[in-house]
Amino acid sequence: MNQFLSQDYDLTAHNTFGLAAHSQFARTIVDEAEIPSLFALADQQGLPVRMLGEGSNVILSERFDGITALIATRGRELIVGDNGDLILDAQAGENWHALVAHTVGEGLWGLENLAGIPGTVGAAPVQNIGAYGVELSDRFVSLRAYDRVAGAFVELDGPACRFAYRHSLFKEHRGRYVVARVRLRLSRSAKPELSYRDLSALAAPDHPSVVMDRVLQLRAAKIPDWRGLGNAGSFFHNPVVPAAIGAAFMAAHPTAPAYAQADGAIKLSAGWLIEQAGLKGYRDGPVGVSAQHALVLVNHGGASCTDVLGLAEHVVTTVHDRFGIRLQREPELL
């Protein structure tokens, strides 16, 4: 077992928050064929298994008694689909942004709005990543995953993945599926998605790099770079409240951002709520609320999972006391 697994593995460099964290055992997966044997070993030893990509959407606990599977499979392929569409087939351990930049460099449209999102390809369907008016599900064809319950690899299409806003089947059955490869639909003809207000000024871009460059500019201005100041991006979901609550909220706060949803519910801005509650730039020891973007919690250095959870609770309580709205956390506690 010692040859197959690394022991007492330090994960501090494996999470963008930079939280101090150790795993009892770790295994770097470089070939999907290793996944079934890893679960067989774990079952034999009675150890839990958790998956980790680049650790950009997790709050790692200080100690995990089990096996952390570090997904590092590499490879990508462009296939011409039945109707002439281009299908990109990428392995789970590929870096998401590198993949986007590669397709944009080839002049292919489809992923440019999703540039700059940290993490791996395999984790992208888990929370149905989204930004600047596009979600992964908009470009999704299918994926291959190892189903721990079936004990076999399965192919899942969009409906089977149950995608919704920052949600998928994989959040409903945590730990059951290991995403091994993802297929996405791209296009050689210009299909810019510019509905997001900060992109509308681009008019008619003639290359996806125009959109990608603008997205990267906007992201750099908004979100602190985790390589300098540890963070997990947006820490809270934008709350979606029933129409009546939304109407009362908007009457009381006419300048607050509010977006009507198809079902009549209203989506509010978690960042605005935190800022108005007076917490932008707030600091509590090694952790704080970013002074750049109130939706981002940051590690000023040496923080642990306990510090982050304590700050998150303070933010949730303060916003609830002020507005009566309870924020929900986005990163998973692993």
Ligand SMILES: Cc1cc2nc3c(=O)[nH]c(=O)nc-3n(C[C@H](O)[C@H](O)[C@H](O)COP(=O)(O)OP(=O)(O)OC[C@H]3O[C@@H](n4cnc5c(N)ncnc54)[C@H](O)[C@@H]3O)c2cc1C
């Ligand atoms: C600065 C910053 C900006 C961000 N901006 C955005 C944004 O604009 N939009 C957005 O949607 N998200 C954003 N995020 C969140 C994050 O980048 C995404 O959720 C990303 O997809 C996580 O990838 P990861 O490889 O780091 O996953 P991890 O954090 O390692 O894992 C996330 C979850 O996926 C599971 N998982 C990982 N790999 C697999 C696999 N192969 N199979 C099954 N489960 C797996 C893990 O167990 C965990 O539950 C941002 C994060 C940061 C730090």
